[in-house]
Amino acid sequence: MKIIEDENSGEVVIDNIRIEGFIYDEKCKKCNNFLVYYEKYDAFFCAYCNEWVESKCRDKECEFCKSRPEKPL
Template sequence: MKIEEKDDIVIIDGFEIDGFIDEKLCTICKVNLVYYEDFDAYFCPKCNCWTEKKCGDPDCLYCFKRPEKPLPHK
């Protein structure tokens, strides 16, 4: 898996997202978490899982459109 950050864009195996690579580590695999700006949430790029659940607000502009997995190609 290749991960790089350029000007507020994170590129993971060619897939680009708005966000940044954080210093926080995944509790499972110890890889740096990535902040995904479109969904206002952190995820682990190796485990391909969100680190937090969707909020319970039905009017939330982020959670309603958040996919089950952060990276579609994994």
């Protein structure tokens, strides 16, 4: 898997998939790879595990959480 951060556009490119966000300096507890911040969902995830590292909030009307998919990629 190839992951690069395009600082000029504010995007992260994961195997040719472009998302708005950045590579975070914290690592995944499962695989020890850097986490990615996904701006659209205001949440961090591990691209290698394809898992969110935080749960959705409890607000059923939250603009970020109500449309967040089960898997980030």
